Amino acid sequence: MNADPSTIPASTPLNRRAFLATTGSAASLALIAPRTAFGTSANSKVSLGLIGCGGRGKWIANLFQKHGGFELAGVADYFPDRAETAASEWKVPGSARFSGLDGYKRLLDQKLDAVVIQSPPYFHPEQAAAAVDAGKHVYVAKPVAVDVPGCVSIEASGRNATGKKRVFLVDFQTRAHPAYQEVVRWVHTGRIGRVLTVESNYQTSLMFTGMGQQLAQDPASPELRLRCWGIDRVLSGDIITEQNIHALDVVTWFLDAAPLKAVGTGGLARGFGTCWDHFAVLYSFPNDVLTTFSSKQVGHGYDDILCRVYGTEGTADTHYFGEVWVRSKEDGYNGGKLANLYTDGAVNNIAAFHRAITEGDVSNPTVAPSVRSNLTTILGRTAAYEKGEVTWAEMMRRGERLDFPLNRLKA
Numbered sequence: 419m420n421a422d423p424s425t426i427p428a429s430t431p432l433n434r435r436a437f438l439a440t441t442g443s444a445a446s447l448a449l450i451a452p453r454t455a456f457g458t459s460a461n462s463k464v465s466l467g468l469i470g471c472g473g474r475g476k477w478i479a480n481l482f483q484k485h486g487g488f489e490l491a492g493v494a495d496y497f498p499d500r501a502e503t504a505a506s507e508w509k510v511p512g513s514a515r516f517s518g519l520d521g522y523k524r525l526l527d528q529k530l531d532a533v534v535i536q537s538p539p540y541f542h543p544e545q546a547a548a549a550v551d552a553g554k555h556v557y558v559a560k561p562v563a564v565d566v567p568g569c570v571s572i573e574a575s576g577r578n579a580t581g582k583k584r585v586f587l588v589d590f591q592t593r594a595h596p597a598y599q600e601v602v603r604w605v606h607t608g609r610i611g612r613v614l615t616v617e618s619n620y621q622t623s624l625m626f627t628g629m630g631q632q633l634a635q636d637p638a639s640p641e642l643r644l645r646c647w648g649i650d651r652v653l654s655g656d657i658i659t660e661q662n663i664h665a666l667d668v669v670t671w672f673l674d675a676a677p678l679k680a681v682g683t684g685g686l687a688r689g690f691g692t693c694w695d696h697f698a699v700l701y702s703f704p705n706d707v708l709t710t711f712s713s714k715q716v717g718h719g720y721d722d723i724l725c726r727v728y729g730t731e732g733t734a735d736t737h738y739f740g741e742v743w744v745r746s747k748e749d750g751y752n753g754g755k756l757a758n759l760y761t762d763g764a765v766n767n768i769a770a771f772h773r774a775i776t777e778g779d780v781s782n783p784t785v786a787p788s789v790r791s792n793l794t795t796i797l798g799r800t801a802a803y804e805k806g807e808v809t810w811a812e813m814m815r816r817g818e819r820l821d822f823p824l825n826r827l828k829a
């Protein structure tokens with residue numbers, strides 16, 4: 419499936435999707451000798467294993483191949499047919515194709531330099547931790563996790579990766595785009611004055627109807643839930659975490675902070691799946707900065723991934739599939755209409771991943787902001803489910819875990 423903006427109908431202003439943030443708490447820069455950065459010699463390609471061979475997995479494997487510095491050498495997917503299809507496409511030897519829940523473990527036993535994790539979000543923390551333990555560099559799709567323990571685990575994996583001189587990169591496309599980076603620079607350097615409020619949106623038309631029909635055949639079947647994970651609250655983290663994170667990650671990037679508390683609401687109007695299809699959340703950030711956030715994946719007529727910052731001296735505006743600009747009293751910046759952030763951001767991230775591996779830069783700066791924005795989505799989700807107010811401290815104290823009946827899947 420393609421549980422993201424790329425699934426937005428081409429007729430809408432959002433005809434492809436994709437996105438990312440930086441942080442003041444980035445891990446300290448640690449450099450290692452390039453020759454020790456990956457198992458093979460410094461001049462050879464980085465050998466790569468793909469975990470999760472669905473829509474995004476196959477799409478991004480193609481981009482890794484196009485980069486030229488990688489060689490796809492192994493695949494793992496829960497479903498054997500998906501592993502086989504991807505493996506055949508990339509001529510991966512039969513001995514490096516794995517399936518089942520533990521397929522990724524057998525992939526990690528292979529002599530690979532790195533893995534690309536493109537499985538449903540529920541599995542990211544466990545797979546990333548095992549990959550770092552196995553000494554692999556890790557490139558992982560957003561969101562990094564579906565719950566608080568998962569976020570904590572990813573944070574630890576990022577730290578462990580740095581300790582083991584391995585690269586760990588989280589693929590948010592916005593943070594990798596120069597126009598977004600420039601707008602954020604304007605805000606961070608005070609060029610729109612003091613930030614007062616932020617407006618954030620992730621609006622799409624009705625999505626996932628095919629998945630809804632498929633799941634209706636047997637909603638309790640664990641394998642069917644896995645196939646239809648995009649409408650499954652546990653496997654995806656709900657749309658506020660799995661998809662709306664593209665908008666909320668930019669908010670936390672602009673503000674370079676985590677919210678103190680949130681109050682929210684939302685619901686499910688489309689009548690299938692366990693994820694809600696609309697949310698409205700009011701976040702309180704430090705320094706009395708309020709962020710209004712709303713999202714939907716239902717209805718028709720308006721599609722956008724927006725983050726707009728209002729300051730005392732100006733306004734900064736970003737649209738994942740649209741224009742990116744700043745207007746201040748005296749000045750301005752026009753980043754123009756982004757050509758294809760969905761692809762360009764991933765291409766930039768793949769290049770950054772390769773550069774970090776070959777140059778031995780294991781500072782892993784994408785980890786901390788990705789965990790922060792992931793937790794921000796979970797805070798909003800928790801407040802919305804409770805239709806009340808929840809503080810960050812309370813969310814962390816509770817540490818709620820989402821559970822899936824893994825024992826009913828094939829090992």
Ligand SMILES: NC(=O)c1ccc[n+]([C@@H]2O[C@H](COP(=O)([O-])OP(=O)(O)OC[C@H]3O[C@@H](n4cnc5c(N)ncnc54)[C@H](O)[C@@H]3O)[C@@H](O)[C@H]2O)c1
Pocket residue numbers: 419420421422423435436437469470471472473474475494495496497500518519522536537538539541559560561589590591644645660
């Ligand atoms: N813009 C973006 O950054 C962006 C866009 C799309 C998807 N994504 C992310 O990429 C990931 C994959 O999304 P997708 O659209 O390709 O979904 P998909 O359903 O098309 O693919 C997921 C694949 O993972 C496999 N899988 C399920 N459980 C597994 C397990 N335990 N181990 C190994 N494989 C398993 C599935 O069989 C499937 O082939 C998700 O985390 C999603 O949020 C990010």
